[in-house]
Amino acid sequence: MLNQQKITEVTFYLLLNILNTKGRGCGSSNSMVVSDMDYKVVFAALETVCEDNISILCGPSDLPYGAVARRLVTCMREIQEHGRSLKPVIASFTAVFHHYDFDAQTPGNGYRTLAKVLLSCLMHIIHKGRYIASNYNSAFFRADHNASEIEAYCSALCQLRALLHLAEQLMSDNGYGELYSMQDGDMSRRFVQEYSSMHKACFYGRCLGFQFSPSLRPFLQTVVISMVTYGETYSKQQSGLGLAALSLLTSGKYVIDPELRGAEFERITQNLDMRFWKSFWNLTESGLLAGFSRIASYPVQVNFTLTVPPVTLHLPLASDPSLTAIVSPPIAHWGPGPVLMRLISCELREGQASEELLAYSRSDPPPITASHLPWVQTQPRSPWLLIHFHGGGFVAQTSRSHENYLRTWSKQLSVPILSVDYSLSPEAPFPRALEECFYAYCWALKNCHLLGSTAERVCLAGDSAGGNLCITVSMKAISSGIRVPDGIMAAYPATLLTTDASPSRLLTLIDPLLPLGVLTKCINAYAGADSQTVQTAAGSGSLRALGRDTAALLSDLTQGASNWIQSYLDPMRTTGGVRSLSLAQTGSAGGATRGTPASASATHCGARVDYPEGFEPLRSECLAFVRLTSCPVIRNPFVSPLLAPASLLKGLPPVHIVASALDALLDDSVMFAKKLRDMGQPVSLTVVEDLPHGFLSLYQLVKETEVAADICVEQMRIIFQRGNLRKRPKLGETSPSGSQSG
Known part of the structure; x- marks a missing residue:
């Protein structure tokens, strides 16, 4: 046998x-x-x-x-x-x-x-x-x-x-074939409560990233060590590069002590506030890291930022181009304000060096144009236009964080890309980001000639939160009666911004990149449940704070080195509220408690989970406070498109979803694709292997992420090349059939 x-x-x-x-x-x-x-x-x-x-x-x-x-x-x-x-x-x-x-x-x-x-x-x-x-x-x-x-x-x-x-x-x-139980909140509450008390440090220490591609594990270890050392120094009065340098030099103990690393990471992911996560994720915006990204990615001839003022737009109705739809500028929370964007193009095209476009530029120094490079030949306008919304949980990052793959896309597809720097939560909760992205889409349609495109075919692309915005912007275009894009490429999109349980969401208990505590903070921030004093987009840029610590860098390096040496001299030193305990002291690695009786489990969780007789999971000594996503806004269909009625989804363009098998949001993609298919809407779903949520941001790190990014490119190519290109009527012009072509 x-x-x-x-x-x-x-x-x-x-x-x-x-x-x-x-x-x-x-x-x-x-x-x-x-x-x-x-x-x-x-x-x-x-x-x-x-x-x-x-x-x-x-x-x-x-x-x-x-x-x-x-x-x-x-x-x-x-x-x-x-x-x-x-x-x-x-x-x-x-x-x-x-x-x-x-x-x-x-x-x-x-x-x-x-x-x-x-x-x-x-x-x-x-x-x-x-x-x-x-x-x-x-x-x-x-x-x-x-x-x-x-x-x-x-x-x-x-x-x-x-x-x-x-x-x-x-x-x-759940019902047959259903991955979510959105009518029964009891299971979802038990899921959140189990997360709050279950031991998770073991997944962030020696076992870190065991489920992912082996080539990604060194990178994941680097991210986790960076996060815990950054969290240790977070309370200090520094930010940006100075704090990053201090964090780097205090990381030694987390390299040699995986159990301490796991325990500290568990503490950070469960209990540090949204400001920490925004600060950490925005380190990718620093000049040093962004510079490395630019070196590794394709060179492009056009890459500058735009500030579009809040003026009312007039666009033709899709059903009758002789009639006009009025598009108001974004107004939520603080009234009309500019919309920030970045234009990327591998080739200089007609319109991109025009004085009209450069008047919108907010780059310092100003963008290089044909007059600066007389040997660069200006190419004709592309028939295609790609509009991109970046990920970052609605709370962090900008187009700059995603430049590495956007430059590659522009080269591979030979298309100008307009990436939108929408306002971020919690300072700008829903619907500000959606309003700005929709306005940017409408502005791009009206001003495509400035962007180096005739916009005969327009594709929306985004990852995670950006994938959500691609779908909801298209829904808003349908409800406004204006032209919808020709297709959507959504990478691992968030289509249900709730804590409703699904089998893939259970991975948030072990995922180093998308733990449930962080996911719920992002959701609540976008829904406005954790909103802070709102401020205008012009005053909330994350890049301005990054240079403030340059003068203190030497002091930080000295202090960091001292802390690192001290960690070796005193291995029992308490760090960030977590003491490195031996297995005999804790009962298991990483501060877990073995053999917790069922009654203690119920006390921890607040609701009993009936495990098999004689079995109980390990419980953490560092309990989490996870705020349930109970705000009614999260069930707004423009927040959670999976909950949208057929009337709002009918008429969506072809949606091409690229998901990851090991992503906690996998079931979001599967269920949304099923919903569109059952409605008769054109949709495709591709599931890639062995990669985490956010694999586009890991582009060029390993071969697997490059392969996955290439799949995204092919989906966009399908959108651009589908059918024969037909000239779309100009604003106010009627097509021969009496309706807008395309």
Whole structure:
């Protein structure tokens, strides 16, 4: 029998390749497929590895590392018990999770993701277990290190077991093929309450990023270490480069102590306020990091910013171009104000060097034009125009943060790109960003001749929050009666800005880039539930603060070096309210509490989750306060388009969604694509493998992110090249058929 035989090396590495495929044609029909044989082989291998290790470690009494051996045996027995309990759960998932896919050619949903994440964790345990069994008597065997690794993955496996139990409850509570239960708030409340008390530090220490492409893990470790060191120094009276330098030099202890890193990251993601996240994410706007990005990306001949004043626009009605629709400037919260944009073009085109366009420029120094580069030949206007809305959770970043891939898109598609720097929350909650993006879209249609385009075909593109804005801007165009874009490319869009539970949203308990505590802060900020004193867009630029610390940089470097040295001299030093505790003190790695009774669990959570008898997930000593997204605004269809009625979605242009299998927002994409398809709307969904939310911002880091970005480019190319280009009537002009062409 399979489960009574040792698995050969060939089978093991073949299986490792199956479960951790790198770049195997992202979105292919083989993506996210966990076959019956795959999981059976994994669980059989796990059982064999556990038995082998227990047999060896409980063998002759003259084996070295007695205390470590006892730790390993305890962990192997726990892992064995978890594996035996989880095997039937995965079996039940594999039997039905194809019912939740978008279609048979696009396997991908949160249930598949959870199964894949679990099997990936098991593969790491199997690999480490085989190494321990083979090298335990080696003179170079690092006993304590390997025991700590197994303990960390044992903790992760315990927590994944809890997530799969919650997923089972979702599957039983939801309707057939439904990934969300938006009518039953009880499960969503339990999900939030479990997040608040469950131990998560193990996923940010030694196990960090185990579910993602191996080539991304060094980058994820860098991000997490940067975040925790930045959080440690956040309370100091610095910002920008000075604080970043101080953070860099205090990071040593987090490199050598993964448990401390995980505990500190858990604290930060659960309890630091929105100002911290805005400050950290906006570090990508610094001149140094932006400069590196520009060096690595394609050179372009046009790249400057615009400030468009708030004037009323007049556009032809789509149904009758002889009639005019009036588009008012954005007014929410503080009244009319300018809209900020960035124009990027790989080639200098007609209109882009005109005095009329340069009058809008807010660049300092002013943009380089044809008069500065007389040898540059001005190209004719492109028939295409790409309008881009950046991601950042509605709270952070600008077009500058996304320049690296926008420059590449402009080169690959040979198209001018207008990226909108909409006002950010919480200073500018909904609907300010939507109003500004819609106004920018209308202004671009009316002034396309200045942007180097005839706008015969217009595509909206955005990622995450920007994907949401692409959809809602199109909905607003439909409701206003003006021309809709010719297509939308939305990368991992946020289509449901609530804390409603779904299987993929369970990943927010383990995701280092999109933890639930951060997600809810962004949602509440955009909904206005956490709004601060509003201020005009002109006064809220994130770039101006970045230069204020240059004079203090040397002092920061000295202080940072002192702190780093002190961390080695005093390893028990308290940092940011988290003390580095030994396994014996905490009961498990990263400050978790093992064996918490059910009554304590109910106290932590506020609502009982009925786990299987004898099982309880690890609880954190650092409880989170997660504010439920109860503000009525979040169910506005222009905030959560997944909730929009058919009347607002009917008439949307073709929507091309590119999602990631390991993204907590995967189910947003799957359900929105299903909704459009069931309405008869043109829609496509591509699911890429092994990448986190925000993979476009990781463009050029690894091959997998480049492949995923290329898929986005191909979707936009389809939009631009669909059908024959037909000349659209100018403003006030009527097409031969009496309606606007296109």
